[in-house]
Structure formats: C-alpha cells, structure tokens
Amino acid sequence: MFRKILIANRGEIACRVIRTARRLGIRTVAVYSEADADALHVRLADEAWPIGGPRPADSYLRGDAIVRAALDSGAGAIHPGYGFLSENAGFADAVEAAGLAFIGPKAASMRKMGSKAGAKELMQAAGVPVVPGYTGEDQSPQALAREAERIGFPLMIKAAHGGGGKGMRVVRDAAEFLPALESCRREAANAFGRDRVLLERYIESPRHIEIQVFGDAHGNVIHLNERECSAQRRYQKVLEESPSPFLTPPLRAAMGEAAVLAARAIDYTNAGTVEFIVDPDGGFYFMEINTRLQVEHPVTEMTTGLDLVEWQLRVAAGEPLPLAADAVRSHGHAIEVRLYAEDPDAGFLPASGRLHHLRLPRPSPHVRIDAGVTQGDTVSIFYDPMIAKLIVHDRDRPAALARLREALAACSVDGPKTNIAFLEALVRHPAVVEARIDTGYLDRHLDEFIAAAAVDEPALLLAAATAYLLDQERAQRDAAAASADPTSPWALADGWRLGHAGQRPLAFEHAGGRIDLLARGHGGDYHITLDGRTVAIEGARLSGDALWLRMDGKGSRFHLALQPGRIEVHDGDRRITLRPLAAYRHEESGQSAADDRVRAPMPGRVVALRVAAGDRVEAGQELVVLEAMKMELALKAPRAGAVAELRAAAGDFVEADGVLVVLED
Known part of the structure; x- marks a missing residue:
C-alpha cells in the first residue's frame, strides 16, 4: 500500500x-x-x-x-x-x-474510451449493443448535417470526449441542427479542450442505467450491480438509486454480463462505469464507459457495504480485487441526490456566495453526507456549485424515499439560493415514487416540480412568525438579565400598552414579496392576524432546532432554522423562509429602467457577443453568451430596440448584475 x-x-x-x-x-x-x-x-x-x-x-x-x-x-x-x-x-x-x-485505469484503456466515437465502434465490434449513429472523422458542419439527415430526427449531438451531461444537445428538426452543433462544440471545447462530436439516434422515453465495474492487474473483472440515473435535467443526473426498480432479474443479469464484456474488451483495471440507455421494452444500448469513479458511487457502497475508494487504492498498489464476483452481495435500497447552489426558479442558474448558515442531517447508518464545504465556506464561481450529496439507505425503496424526505427536511442553507425545495418536490412526485420516470421527464414536466416547490401555506407563515416572536422575547430576556436592572417591566417584550393588550405589527420578506401580520400576546400564547383572519397560537416553545405549538387547538411540530435576519420552518413536507422587515417600511413604487439594460445574472466570463453597437434587435434575440460554473447562458434582449452600448468584450470576466448591453429606442 x-x-x-x-x-x-x-x-x-x-x-x-x-x-x-x-x-x-x-x-x-x-x-x-x-x-x-x-x-x-x-x-x-x-x-x-x-x-x-x-x-x-x-x-x-x-x-x-x-x-x-x-x-x-x-x-x-x-x-x-x-x-x-x-x-x-x-x-x-x-x-x-x-x-x-x-x-485509475491504464492510459491505453482511457484512450479507447476517451472518444465516445471510438468507444462506440469498439463496443459494436465486441458484440455489445449500440445505438445507431455517426462517429466518423469528417467533422465538417456539412458532413455532420448530411449524416443527421441520414440518421433522422430526433437525434442527439454529443461531445466525443465529454461526460457529465456537458456538450449534449437533442435536435428535433434540420433547422435546429447547425445552431445546436455550434453551441455543443463550444461547450465541449470549454469543458474538455476538444470539440469533436458524434451523432446518434435519440431514443424517446429511455431509462439510464449504469453498471459499476472493477478490474485488477491479475485479469479479474467483475461488476458490482447497477445504478439507475433516469431522473435527469438537461442530461445532468438529479437522483441516483440502486437497485434499479425498472430491471427484471433476467435483464439485470444480461446487462451485468454486457458490462463485464465491455470492460474486458479494453483490458480494464480499477473502477469504471459502463452506461446504458434502455428503451421502454427493455432493449439496452451501450452509451459510454466512464473510466473513473462516478459521482454517484456512494449508492453502490451503501447497498454492498464496500468502500470503492479503498478498492481503488488496493488495486492501484497491485493487489487483486478484494472479492470475487459471486461474493458480492446487495442489501436494501440506496438513493442519492445532489444539493446545489442554484436557482430553480431562474432556470437552475448556478449561484455562488458565502454559506452563512449550513445545516445538514446528522450522519447515521441510514444517512450519509458527502460534502466539500462547511458553514462559512464560499461556493466559488469557478467550479461546480455542489454543496453536498445526500445518500440514504433502508430496507426497501419506500423506506429509503421516506429517509430521503427526512434528510432533506433537516437541511437548511442561508447564502446562495439552493435546489432543496425542488429536490423535496422531486422525491414526492408520483413519477419518482412510482418509479416510472424516464430521462426526459423532468425537462418535459419541469413546471410540475417548480410549482410543487412553491409554498403558499398560512400554517407555515404563522409558525415562522411564532418562532420570530419567541426568539425576540428570548433575546429581550437575555438582554435584561445582562443589564443593570434585570427586573424592569420595560424589559418585557409582550407588546403591552396602557389600558389594552398591545398589538405588534410584523412584516416579513418572502419570495420577493412582503407579508404583513398583527400579533397580540406573549410567552408562547398569541393571536396572529393574517389576511383578516385571526388564529390562536397556544403553548408555543422552542427546543433546539424544533418548534412546537398548538394552532387553533391542533398540535404541530416544525423543523426550525433560526438565524439573525432569517427564519426557516419545515412541517415535514414543505418549508418556508422569512426575513424580518421594518413593519412600517414604505413600499417602493414606479418602474425601473431595467428594460434598457441587459445585466449578468451571476459572475462569469463573456464567451461571445452576438451584436455590435448600433444593431437593431428584436425582443428575445440572443445578445450575449456568458459562461459561468461550467455552463453557457444565453442573455436575450428584453425588448426591441437598438444597441446603444456594449460594456463588455469576449473573454471579459464580469460581476453579477453588471451591465453588459444598453438598449435605446
């Protein structure tokens, strides 16, 4: 070793x-x-x-x-x-x-798989099923367009040297082909340093299933079962699980044998993943071999009880595989999701910034956290915006889904926007619960998940307001205890007024809007008025990261994350985050001149300018291409007009909210 x-x-x-x-x-x-x-x-x-x-x-x-x-x-x-x-x-x-x-594997094996085109040809020769397509050397736009017509639409353009969903486009008709090819090549060159592509027939409603393989220098090659990664958005995996709920035992055995055959065909050593696309009838086709450890490897570790990184180290040191194929066992069901700094409401735009507060579930035999950041760290603009991976394991799939819902409910982030609410909607959606999601489902029905993540629930609002009141009273008591006159009646935060029970106006920011309430009472017993309706809150108390109360006589417990300037509560299904505002703040009025300016939505690098000063543009026309966090963003004209000024050039790094283009009538 x-x-x-x-x-x-x-x-x-x-x-x-x-x-x-x-x-x-x-x-x-x-x-x-x-x-x-x-x-x-x-x-x-x-x-x-x-x-x-x-x-x-x-x-x-x-x-x-x-x-x-x-x-x-x-x-x-x-x-x-x-x-x-x-x-x-x-x-x-x-x-x-x-x-x-x-x-990792030998360079010779990598070279065979480093090109998706070469890999496909090699696997076809080895007898592994492959999707019809084009992997040729002629990469001219004209030749690729001809091949696209031959294959037929819809088809997929894929970066030949890529992975992780980068450099991939689905094209549904000939008019879309050349613009999609240009974008795919540029993204591939930025991510992988090479812009070669391949074309292949696009299979509708497929499942994405991958087989974990391992080889050593002694000629042993085995597989460690499958992972299903069908829940994807724009070819980026969102949820991974093992075992696949789609596979039958015969199909599982056939795919495992094909994966080992593929690995042997390139004399594979160390950890790798053979990825297959599977049609609704169970036909499976080779996609690629990832010649490395995969992001989703923890679900295999959770179901097999093995440490794949330890296996990597031992195999690289010349040791044989620790287990034979017939000694590999699978137990229960594991699921992984990735917690990202991104804004689902803004097209999953990557986010960056300091993690002022980060709470993740406590690790246990059922819950594993793989994170590269801690509270106080910064999610950088230069790299993937992942905060953590949440991996859960239980006796079967329904129990694992329940564990995952509990783990997500225990997460709380203050800083950049995150996809937590989206993930919570995902793991409750019938397509996931019933295991019928395919690789395109999220893109076809994204509004179902975004809408489900939106919260408009008075009970959550009232619980958050109650937590705020209790916290204010606690802070007032602490301040009084530390003062020169700790028994002063003026130290009480009970809203008392001479001759009547006082009412306290409360105001919070929520989802970009303002919420106003009125509260009476103190010490955990309140009457809170919201939208003209008064609700009785009784026996409310804080205990660590939990809030308990009776609302109109019904007892409820909420997860709670309470920081200065921020209250987050979760009822086990949904969450809401409020930020206290001054109760009598004047509302802003009037329209801004934002429609005259195109701004960078986040820090990034200008890849291309599509217009020049003086050009006439139409609403929705692409003006600037921005690269941020390993993805391209097309910034479009908010209205028709003329380009009065360009404030950036290709290659420039720009800050969030920086003006890139100014329009005039």
Missing part, C-alpha cells in the same frame, strides 16, 4: 479520498487553486500545495504542476477524483512517466 498519495482534485471527492486514505494510514497531499486556499479539502489533508490561478485551466487542469507537486511532496501515487484530468490519458501517462502510480 502507498505511504503518501496526492489528490488531484477538489470538493467532496477530494475530501472523500482523504478520509479513506487516513483510515488506511496513508498520508495525503491536497492541491489547490488561488480560489481554494481555504477550502475544506485543503484543511483536511496532511499537507497542501498551490498549483495556480482560480480558473481550472490555470490550476486543476495543469497536469505538469500537479505531477511536480506530487514529486516535491514525496507522494507515491496520484488519485484524480472525477472531472478535471481524471479521464485524461496524457495525464495518466505523465504520472507513470514520473515514476508515480495513477489510481
């Missing part, structure tokens, strides 16, 4: 590898960019080495700097994690050429 390893990655996967290595007595070396100097993986490692600027191209994609850090630190091996250089055969060669062990 290795004495010291370097992790050539960041975030939760770097933290994951560090923890496993520490358990095995292996020292760890972290590398970090300027943006990650105080990141969690840096703080966890035994030592940490800087490798460059904040952009991935200046740091985590610099293989030379990473190899040099490994040599200078005395590491004997490099673990690439996933993303960045994890599937880069040139990097694997450079690691081995430096006399270091690469904790």
